[in-house]
Amino acid sequence: MTVRIDEARVFQIIEAKKPKLVFVNAPGGLLRQTKDLMERVKAKYGVDSILSGDSCFGICDTVDDDVEKLQADLALHIGHNAAVSEVGDYTYLVDAVDDVDFGEVTDTAAKALAPYKRVGLATFSQHLHQLGPVKEKLESMGFQVKVGSGNNLMLGGQVFGCDFSSSFPIRDEVDAFALLGESEFHAVGLALATGKPTFMLDPYMNEVTDMRQAAEERRKRAVLSVYKARDARVFGVITGLKEGQKMSGRSRWIAKRLEMNGRKVVRLAMRDVTPERLAPHREIEAFVQTACPRISIDGFTFDRPVLSIPQADALVALIEGREPGEFLERQKWIELTVGLIKK
Ligand code: SF4
Incomplete structure (x- = not known):
């Protein structure tokens, strides 16, 4: 390390x-x-x-x-x-x-990226300083490389697990994304949010992974949870208590829509949404949580549907007779509030 x-x-x-x-x-x-x-x-x-x-x-x-x-x-x-x-x-x-160097894994990536002329580069916090050198190297190999712009919370080319708003706007200008760093969590998120082929460049193992299969599996599970939740009569709507996830308004809106459509709603609040915390609420058939969306999208251990905000939007659409569409393809899965509490 x-x-x-x-x-x-x-x-x-x-x-x-x-x-x-x-x-x-x-x-x-x-x-x-x-x-x-x-x-x-x-x-x-x-x-x-x-x-x-x-x-x-x-x-x-x-x-x-x-x-x-x-x-x-x-x-x-x-x-x-x-x-x-x-x-x-x-x-x-x-x-x-x-400080890990991306030179070698960029050489390895050239083969996987060869069918894609225009490549979007993205990464998470620890490798942001590598975007410039990798961009230059890929350009010297003949690729057209784009890095998304920063905004009020994110730096240029940055992704969070729930926020892809730097890369999302350039998705139609690139044929594929390359995510710098060993993080399936970020790479799958980028693939799901942008709908683009995404490759993960792991500099430690010098491995390049095509994330399409993993992303498709997560997408199918997310869709399945929405359809399972459609039949539930009693919902738990959970507001996250972490500082950057203050989504009470969103929780209220979802609870209201569910009630308007004949569902019973129990409002809950908690810091960490885990199977153990949800276990005592036996009467609840499905949950919606407005905390971290990855709890729902990567959560493999819940015994009932636990929907994130995009899934809840899809559920509301479904029970109101509208098409849910590609609900994970959006620039943010949660509106982080951390940037709004700047000093
Ligand atoms: S809500 Fe927090 S923990 Fe979850 S992906 Fe976003 S920044 Fe990461």
Whole structure:
């Protein structure tokens, strides 16, 4: 693993803000580096820190609301690089980058990409700095390469697991997408949202994977869940409590439409939507959750349908006699609220 947290930024924040106590959260893969870094902060500045033990899957997982509860002075959210650098009242985003080189896997990718003249490039936080060099290399091989523009939350060419709004607008200008990095989660999402052939370039294994089959399997499962949910009479509509997923309005709208169409609705709220949390609600036949869409689209362990927002839209269309269409082909599967709480 070659991921580096931006230590210089952390030191700058500590020197500028002079906190006594810092609350930190980081994704599972960066916990060891984060703990090491906080030890260095303690040694250098004498500043204590508390590491969040809750899940941290994405940029939606900021912990700004908890800073005051812990009587901390600020929060550091590690590893979800974005177009914003501060959110909420207390939170600073700290980038992490992966130094792994994409030269070799780009050579390998040339063969798989050969049938596609125009290629869209995309990646997630840790490899954003590789978009330029890979673009240049593919262009030198004769490909026409496009990278989507950034926006108020995302950097150019960036994808989140639920937000493809940088790449979506260029989908008609490319024949296929190449996703830099080993992340089936992001690559399948890009394929589903854009409807384009998508290849995942894994620089560690020097492997290039055509994601079409995996995406098709997920699409079919997502459609099947919608049709299963159509027959349910009692629904649980779940609002996620994570800071970047404040979708109460969307939950209200879905609950209302279900009730208007004769369904009974129980409104729920929770931080983590898991089979264990849903198990006690035996009377509920199907769930809609407006938290992370990947819970539904990648969730293989639920015993009842658990629909994401795009699936819920498809369900409402279906029960109101309209065609659901390709409901996963859209630029965002959830409207992340994290960008709206910029300092
Ligand atoms: S809501 Fe989006 S940003 Fe948050 S964990 Fe899910 S995919 Fe990632």
